[in-house]
Amino acid sequence: KMATLAVRQSPVGGFSFENCKRNAVLEGEANKVGYSLPAARKTGTTICGVVFKDGVILGADTRATEGMIVADKNCSKIHYISPNIYCCGAGTAADTEMTTQIISSNLELHALSTGRVPRVATANRMLKQMLFRYQGYIGAALVLGGVDCNGPHLYSIYPHGSTDKLPYVTMGSGSLAAMAVFEDRYKPDMEEEDAKRLVRDAIAAGIFNDLGSGSNIDLCVITKGKLDYIRPHDEANKKGVRTGDYKYKRGTTSVLTKSVTALNLEVVEETVLTMDTS
């Protein structure tokens, strides 16, 4: 029998399902001995949440990356869902933004229909049902937190639609650095200041040790009575001070051609609004 001459190259284009069979076997084998396989990494973010004595605290960094270039040095990753529920988002920026806005809108209508303050479990259920419907194609990894009539709640939601209800969670490429801090110092029923310090330190670990995360630390403290959206809570990285002067004098950019088109307009109405310069 002649040996096969053609060597199979890796397929080009489209989604490759080759590893799914292998992964399923590995997962089965690992689970039999009691271990679970590591989850896939999300890119460029550190977000986290913690449940403390009076409520929940959500934290996030503020760097948005496009490949390995910083696209936005101060973007907001803690999104509004309802007055008592906020959601941090990691993964594809457009997906986290639009998904949270859609659920926020639907939740507001739902709250008006029920006549009650929305519950975190409701937001969780709506988010997971939408993400599952899209089979993971919406790359949104979320940390959902809030306080409702049943107390404080914290969920982590994955792009494929699975959720975990936990006292402390981290997501994004800096999640390992942040979780290391949580696993070292988390205690149940912490005071607000201790919890804020813990979340701040967890995000800082992501900012300094993960290249995909950076800039400032945003915090959101949600309790029964009040909401504190602290942006920024900590300006952990300031831009270096440049000593040179790089202003361009008028005329530095050469004008090649100039054409002036007069617009023939007639004055219809003229009003004057004085500026309050007191």
Next chain:
Amino acid sequence: MLSSNAFVDPGKMKDYHYTGPVEHRFSPYSFNGGTVLAVAGEDFAIVASDTRLSEGYSIHSRDSPKCYKLTDTTVIGCSGFHGDCLTLTKIIDARLKMYKHSNNKTMTSGAIAAMLSTILYGRRFFPYYVYNIIGGLDEHGKGAVYSFDPVGSYQRDTYKAGGSASAMLQPLLDNQIGFKNMEGVQHVPLTQDKAVQLVKDVFISAAERDVYTGDALRVCIITKEGISEQTVPLRKD
């Protein structure tokens, strides 16, 4: 879904079908980041690099400068794959010694540049994954910069940026040192202090937008008095 057949008999090894030979690949290279910059003046040269060593999304070291002193009048900046940077600088040091012992004189910057080109081309078919920039003083005491590609193509420049943030820095240097795209500006010769200030400022900007650049900046200033070094902190995120 595809993995549902795994639940038929969980834990039992599935029978594999022979699908034919499949190519497996190991990559001998890895990218460790870093940015290098060199500027030549009338009687001085500056070689600067950031000190961050990274891989993937992690940082290996915050204090790994990419400038290596070759002679009293020449410094080389190497960025790219750190393993090849170390080996290449070792080879250059050895060759410098060999030249000194056989010719009884120190290699000039131009000679080192020509030699480096041949060393790099010698590995044309398994290149050193290194972006080199040599900065120093030529035989007449004037500042000289030589920039290379990974396989040895080189030329003498007035200024050059290399490494991960090179595409961000080079246009800025073209404008500020080369006076490109500017009208009616006096072409004043670059002084040493202005050059050092410019180098520090451009790295501050590079660290803002390039994730691989940061932690600290090492500036080596080469004059006929010798080589002086300065270290400036940069963003650590």
